[in-house]
Amino acid sequence: MITMSIDTRMLAVPGASLRTGWWAAALLAQQISFAMCAAATTWIVVPADSQIAFSGQHAGNTFKGVFEKWDAAISFDPADLAGSKATVTVALASAKTGDQTYDKTLPTADWFDAAKGPSGVFETSAFRALGGDKFEADGTLAIRGMKAPVTLAFEFKPAGETAKLTGQAKLKRLDYGVGKGSDGDGSWVSLDIPVEISVSLKKG
């Protein structure tokens, strides 16, 4: 890896005493992890072939929807999970279920409150390999100014310059106060909202 070579050059800084040598080593370790962050491959989302979908139940009916507008900054390398990082920003008002009754309700104050906080942001903090193409990302999702930890389980299938990422996370809408006033106990809209993502990536 390129970063490694940069860091080995730094290691070669001569003339340090043993004591400062330790400091240098500690500093170096930090340098490596910083450098590795930047090192994990940067991926660009191919919007036409990517979606973030959600579903749930309302009054006994299953609804499914997608966010039409979102963006993600992803650096991910299965061989460098510590240096991998993803931030996904979703335009909450772009939620579309195909049912106007829902689509017009979702952005309102008691649900996404999109007028006050237009985006939901998911930011990873750590990745875990589960074997094969399977991984998990721990992160934090913030909606309506409320934050909660979320684990995204996903499969990452690289194919040359492209990759396909599919995953799912279970969200609890009340963690973010979504629909708390209208339906705070889930008697109308399920409290669990599964989210499924399917993202096509190309190397950036």
Add this chain to the structure above:
Amino acid sequence: MTSPRTQHYSAVAMTLHWAMAAAIIALLAAGLWMTDAIRQPETKNVAFRVYQWHKSLGLIVLVLTFMRIGWRLANPPPPLPDGMTGFERLAAHVTHVAFYALMLAIPLAGWAMVSASPFGLPTIVFGLFEWPHIPMLAGLEDKKPYEAIFKSAHEFMAWGLLALLVLHVAAALKHHFINRDTVLARMLPGVRTRNRKIG
């Protein structure tokens, strides 16, 4: 002898009458059914759809009521049979005015209730276009008490309409089978009023 033509209601009046009669009976039945069914897990999903459908049809009745009142003011109905007593005439008049009042007030109360609902579900008329909420009510801070008032009014008046409907149908049948006059026939498309007593 008065010609059967002038004894009949106009085609517009008949169309409005029967279309709205069907709609109102459907609205009453749907309203009474759905308010229970929405609380049962097995029927909840169907009931939710019936609610949306009830709102749509109810608003159409509201619009038709305005048209109907306009039509009626411009086209007075044929006169009542001569044989009716003063009390019968008054009863018929009061019932009909009450019908128009309720056909306006019930859907307006429904619209107000939906506008004041904290849930804030929009009304998409038969899934086609959005019928706005009444802004004054939709913008309230604490809507719940207003929703409750309009809900009670809507329900109370709906029962009143049902009672009126029973009276109305009974009176029409009495005119037809007991008095044997033209009152029912002249609202029925294609039925000749000629062989019946005019007065």
